[in-house]
Amino acid sequence: MMTATDKMPSARPEDYLSAAEYVDSDSPEVRDFTAAALRNLAPDASDTDKAICLFDAVRDGLRYDPFTFPLTADGYRASVIAKSETGFCVPKAILLAACLRAAGIPAALGFADVRNHLNTPKLANLMETDLFIYHGYVQLWLDGKSYKVTPAFNTELCDRFGVKPLVFDGKSDALFHEFNKSDQRHMEYVNDRGLFQDIPIDQFLSDFKKTYPKLEAYNLERVATENGVKDTDKFSAP
Template sequence: MSSNNDMQAYLAPSDFFDFHHPRVRDFIDEAVGTAADPVDRAVRLYYAVRDGVRYDPYRFYMRKEYFVASRTVAEGAAYCVPKAILLAAAARGAGIPARVGFADVRNHLSTERLRQLVGGDLYRWHGYVALHLEGRWVKATPAFNLQMCERFDVKPLEFNGRDDSLMHPYNARDERHMEYVNDRGVFDDFPFEELVDDMRAFHPHLVDAAEASLRGDFEHEAMVDR
C-alpha cells in the first residue's frame, strides 16, 4: 500500500489539472454534493464528466488551452483526452489521487467522415483515468456520454469505483466495438508535447480539420450512417 507521501504527486495541481479554478471547484462541488466516502465521490465525478461534458471527436485542437480542465468545463464538449484530464483534475480537487492514462485503440464504431479524417479505425492516445481508491488503482473511461451511446447503440460504461471501467469490446448488438491495441501507461501530468507530435504525424487530416473549424456533427453522422 502506498504511503501518503507517495500519493502527493497524484494530488497536486498543474497547468492542466487546474482544480483550484472557480469553474472546476464549482463542478466538483455540484457533482460531489455531501458525499464523504472517496468511492462515492469518485463515482459521482465520473458520471458528471461522462454525461455533463458531451463527447465530440471534432474538438481536436492541438493547443494547450484546450486541454486545461477549466476550459473543458466552460466548453461543455470535448474529445476523450480533455475529458480524462477533467476527471483526473476533479478527483484530485476532491482529495482522490489520480493519474491520466493513454492507449491506442481500434474503434469499429465510428462514422465514415471521421474514419476518413483519422485515416482508418486506429485511434492513438485514447484517454482514460486511474483513480487510487481503497488502496489500489482503478481505471475509468469517462469519454462517451449517455446520449452518444444511445445514438450508436453502444452500452454506456458504468463505474462503481471498485472495478475497472474501460471500453466495452462489443456494442448492444454484440458487434465488435473497441479493441485496446497498445497501452501507453499512466502519467502524473499530461504529456502534451508527446501527444501533439503523434497526432500531427498519424492523424494530420483530423488536426487540420479541427484547426480550420471544419467541425462535424458526430451524433448526426452516426444516425445517417446507421
Template sequence: MTAAALAPTAFINSDHPDIRAFAAAHAGSGSPRDKAVALAAAVRDAVPYSLYAFQVAPEPLVASAVLAAPSAYCVPKAVLLAATARAAGIPARVGFADVRNHLTSPRFEAMMDEPNFRWHAYTALHIEGRWLKATPAFDRVLCEKNGVAVLTFDGTQDSIFQPFDTAGRKSMEYIAFHGEFDDLPYDRFASEMRRIYPRLLANLARIRAERTAL
C-alpha cells in the first residue's frame, strides 16, 4: 500500500541530490516519527510562505525547485515535504482540501475570484501504521508577524490548521477534502485553478512581471 508513496515521481523528486541532502541534514537519526516531525518543521521554515507566489506552471511545483525558491505557497511546500519525507524513508502523499482563511489581507482578497481557497495542500505522512496530515505551509516568521500560533506537527495526530489567532479571532477552517495522491495530480490541479481563479492568476502574473522589470 505504501510502496508508491516511497518512490520518486515527476514532482515529488525525492531522489534529487538536493532533496536527499536536505533530508539528511534535517531528519536526524531517530525514529520515523522523530524524522517526520523534524522534517515538517524544517520544510515549514526553510521556504517562506507567500500567496503572491501562487502560479500553476509545472516547473516551480517540482520539489527540488521549491527548495531553491525564495518563497512558495501551500502546494509546492506540501510537495517538498513529501519529497524530503520519502528521501528519509517515510511514505508520503500530497493531500488537498478547500479552506476558508479568515485572516487573508484585504488587498489579496480583493484580487480573488471567490473568498475560499480551493485545493489548499497538506502532506500525508505514514507513521507507525497510520496516515497523518501535516501542513508545512506557514513559516514561523510569517505566523509571528500575523499573530498566529506556529503550526507544529508532533507525529501523533493531524496538524492542518490554526483555528484561531493569538487574539482569539477565527483563522482557518476546512470546507471539503479532495483526496491524497502519490504524485501531484498536476493536470487536474492546474485545470481547476485556471477555471476557478482566472483573474487572480492574471493579476499575480502581472505583479511578478512588474517586480521583475524593476
C-alpha cells in the first residue's frame, strides 16, 4: 500500500488498482456501496457499464455541499464517505476512485485548481476568492483508454442552478462544467496538480486552512455546535 504523499511518476493503469490508506477500496463500506450501485447489472457486465453505474451512484448518491467539509483526516477515507449523505468534490472523487478499484477498474485521484465564474454570494463570501484549489476528479482506464471524470455536482443541484449535469458515457471525458445552460462561463481549469494513488492529506488540509480561513472558521463553528463542544481547537486540521 502506498502512502498518501506518493504522487505517481507516470499514468500507468496498473499503479492505480490497489487499496490505499484513504482510497480504502478493500473496506467493507466501499465494497457494500459498490455492490449496491452495481446490483442491477448482469453478472457479465462490462467494465464500461460498471464505471458508468458507479459514476452515477457517486454523483447522485451524495448531495454536493461546498459549505461543509471534514476538518480531520479520517473524514477523507472512502469508507467514511460511503456512509455520508453529502460531500464536496474531493470526498466524492475519493469515493469514486475507491469504488472503481473495488470493481477492478484502475482509477487515479486527480486534483486541479479551478475558477468558478458563477459562485454563489454566500460561498464567495466564505471563500474570499473564486479559486477552488484541489478540485477533485478521477482518471480511470477502460479498454486501454483513459478518461477524466468528476462526480461532484448531483443532477438535482444542476437542475436547480441551471447547470448542465455531467454525464459519463464510457466514451469521453466528463470533466468540464464549462458553461451553464445559458452559455455563461461557469468553470475554468487553471492548474492541474497531477495524478495520485491517494490523497496527499497533510498538504491538502494545510493548504485548505491557509487558503480559506473564513470557511475553515465556519466549519469549526458548525462542528462545535453540532457536537456541543466549546473547545473548537480539537477539530482543527493538522
